[in-house]
Amino acid sequence: MRTMKAMVYRGVGKILLEDVPRPTILEPTDAIVRVTLTAICGSDLHIYKGDFSLDDGTIIGHEFIGVVEEVGEHVTDFKPGDRVLVYPGFKCGVCEGCLKEVPFGCEKGGMFGGPNPRGSLHGGQAEYVRIPLAHKALCRIPDGMSDEDVMLATDMLPTGYFAAENGDIKPGDTVAVFGCGPVGLCAQICAQLFGPSKVFGVDMLDYRLKVAEQLGSIPINASKVDAPNRIRELTDGIGVNVAIEAIGTPATFYACLQSARLTSNISSVGIYSEPVELFMPILCVTNKRITMGLPYKLSEYVPKLLQLIAAGRINTRPIISHVLPLTEGERAYDMFDKKLDGAVKIVLKPGA
Numbered sequence: 232m233r234t235m236k237a238m239v240y241r242g243v244g245k246i247l248l249e250d251v252p253r254p255t256i257l258e259p260t261d262a263i264v265r266v267t268l269t270a271i272c273g274s275d276l277h278i279y280k281g282d283f284s285l286d287d288g289t290i291i292g293h294e295f296i297g298v299v300e301e302v303g304e305h306v307t308d309f310k311p312g313d314r315v316l317v318y319p320g321f322k323c324g325v326c327e328g329c330l331k332e333v334p335f336g337c338e339k340g341g342m343f344g345g346p347n348p349r350g351s352l353h354g355g356q357a358e359y360v361r362i363p364l365a366h367k368a369l370c371r372i373p374d375g376m377s378d379e380d381v382m383l384a385t386d387m388l389p390t391g392y393f394a395a396e397n398g399d400i401k402p403g404d405t406v407a408v409f410g411c412g413p414v415g416l417c418a419q420i421c422a423q424l425f426g427p428s429k430v431f432g433v434d435m436l437d438y439r440l441k442v443a444e445q446l447g448s449i450p451i452n453a454s455k456v457d458a459p460n461r462i463r464e465l466t467d468g469i470g471v472n473v474a475i476e477a478i479g480t481p482a483t484f485y486a487c488l489q490s491a492r493l494t495s496n497i498s499s500v501g502i503y504s505e506p507v508e509l510f511m512p513i514l515c516v517t518n519k520r521i522t523m524g525l526p527y528k529l530s531e532y533v534p535k536l537l538q539l540i541a542a543g544r545i546n547t548r549p550i551i552s553h554v555l556p557l558t559e560g561e562r563a564y565d566m567f568d569k570k571l572d573g574a575v576k577i578v579l580k581p582g583a
């Protein structure tokens with residue numbers, strides 16, 4: 232049996248580099264993708280820390296791109312040699328669960344390297360991945376784009392775009408983004424597409440604020456100043472038109488509300504692990520419109536984001552802080568977890 236290297240979930244705090252069997256085509260709708268670049272996501276870190284678990288032995292990772300190696304006999308849209316981005320999850324689109332839009336209701340769908348109702352599906356932090364329902368899970372990468380150019384379009388960039396789109400930013404608006412991790416930085420990049428007069432990037436880590444500044448944002452270090460006060464000072468005392476929450480804590484959600492002016496939009500894409508209390512008597516008279524959610528229909532976003540990257544309107548490369556060989560995956564998890572060595576987004580290269 233042919234083997235390959237992969238990052239395998241073995242329990243809390245244990246995502247280990249192992250030699251595992253190389254996947255093969257099991258269904259006529261499958262493809263095998265040879266992974267050329269894969270990223271560690273904040274949600275992989277939640278799995279690493281034990282916030283959600285995977286079946287023991289599952290290969291982790293849902294952000295990956297690569298080259299089609301082999302296709303099943305029913306796969307007609309893709310052929311060996313095609314460069315592809317793989318969506319983090321996929322649905323068949325035709326079963327009862329899909330037609331009724333039941334969350335996680337697809338009989339054949341799933342998320343790569345994530346928890347699934349029908350058992351964990353191997354993910355992309357590996358040399359090869361079996362892609363079920365390949366026609367639903369793959370997106371072709373246009374010619375002339377490097378792996379690093381498109382890496383963040385798998386998950387972080389569509390989430391950042393969704394955050395900016397929900398903020399309903401109008402030309403000349405002021406925008407504050409709380410969080411300068413990969414999603415917050417992508418939200419700052421995407422906010423710029425809508426013509427704001429100012430974008431503020433708020434975080435407590437100077438090295439992440441430097442990246443925000445490089446992307447055109449005005450950095451605010453919330454460990455040194457009261458961020459809502461500072462934002463009001465820099466917006467003629469009234470606050471921003473749009474505040475985006477990209478961390479997921481009650482404190483940062485409240486800071487968004489405090490930074491936003493009368494009649495404003497609060498767009499939240501942070502993943503919360505505790506409840507947030509809202510004081511409705513004030514909210515209802517200040518016209519602060521709150522939206523939240525995540526972009527589930529990625530196939531509506533990713534192709535147009537790839538076009539914007541190709542056109543030079545979006546550049547997420549400054550967010551990639553480290554490109555390491557897959558064989559250094561264990562060290563990469565430790566670095567990302569402890570935010571060592573200026574880690575923002577760490578990507579792994581199989582076969583390097």
Ligand SMILES: [Zn+2]
Pocket residue numbers: 272273274293294319386387
């Ligand atoms: Zn992700």
Ligand SMILES: [Zn+2]
Pocket residue numbers: 322323324325326327328329330336337338339340
């Ligand atoms: Zn389905």
